[in-house]
Amino acid sequence: MKNQNKGQIRIIEAFLAVLIIFSAFAVSANLTVSQKETRHNELAALGLQTLMKLDSDGNLSCLIDSGDWFSLREALKLALPSGVVFNLTVYNEQMQQVNTEVISNGAFSSQDIAFIEYLCTSENPVFRCYILHFYLGVAS
């Protein structure tokens, strides 16, 4: 009887030990996600702020209206800090891609990519609305 109880307790102990080990993995995995989220938030805030600043004097919509993708890329390159990689895609109201050239300063080298969706309105007499998908990452 005593030996049988001993066996049961050991099974419970083993179960608890396994639970502790797995919970350690589970918790640490979540902590890593929260770190990535903080970095994403910082990049996203930086990207949003940059788009807002370029849009504040109407230059952003002007470049999109005129299809001057090279100038848009150069303006973004200049306004963003060095070491930030970006890729911008411009869509119209029907979600059809407007930019005919790639608006990017390089390839993303990591999985840590922040995403921003920004709405930009044209200052032309004909009302146009553009949806910008802006991806940002840190260059390695």
Place this chain on the structure above:
Amino acid sequence: MVILVVSAMASTSKLLYPYLNNGLDENIRERYREISKYMLLNVGEPENWGQNSQVTPETFGLAKAGAFNAYELDVDKVSRLNSENLYALSYADIFLALKMSDVSFRIEIKPIFEVSINLTASFNETDSKIYQFEILTEKHGSRVQANLKCYIIAENYFNITDTVQSSGRTSLNITLSNNVNGPALLIVLAKSIYEQGITSFSAYAFAHNSAEPHPKGTFLKLSPVNYNLTASFLHSEIVLQDAYALTFNYNSSLTQTGNNSQSATYNIPRFLDSSPIIIVVTGQNSTDFFIEWTAYPQIPFRIGADFSNSQTLSNVFSYTYTVSIDSALYQCNIWLGGPNQ
């Protein structure tokens, strides 16, 4: 069994330790990020503390009161962070106004790209001298395509060049008559060809029919606040001559509105131009001609704690923002750190 449980506990703590520590760092990073945003989005108290040169803010904030856009900073609040300004706040003033006793900080505001001027050669002509300059517009070593506007100022001499388009490196020849007396000052204002709001500037003083120019700030301390310039004399025998306000598209002579034995004041016009205003004042110290200049907003500058050699601080984080001051764009870096925990 005991070994299994103990090893499980040990491995758990070992696995969790760096993540828990990083988690703490992430909380601090997040807190500091909010503080840096607070500095740039809050107007402070009183909200016009920048314009009133005698006021020290009770609450710190650099945003422009009534600004239409986020991250739009007040030209006077920014100028009063520069130690060259007579009405500059000290680190202690800002620290107290920030009301966060456990946070040390450093603030830097500068143009988004740099302009550098090098005198590469000079040639004597019969009645003039030609100076050859190399002008570079760069951001971290990468060339920046920009339009350049150059102003040349000497004693009773003022000249403007046509706008020059530069691919990042350009050569400029300046011809000065032998009748003109120096030292002379070349001011270059640069505007990105892709974004009109991104501007930068630089100045280069050089000898022409004169001795080598003295360093900036030898004769006058120039303090622009609330669109008024105070030129404080640093020597007793100073007589002022001309004063100019220069932007990329416009320029104006400044009219003196007051003077005494220690300083003179001028009104600064409000130009509708997305460009910093470069203020130049010329004068004589005894018999020596001099030129002093400053920018309005008074940038670039750095104020605050130096974290580079700090042993007592940990968790120093830096944040970069693109800010606008009078519709021109600048880069603002904020470092925040706290005591070791």
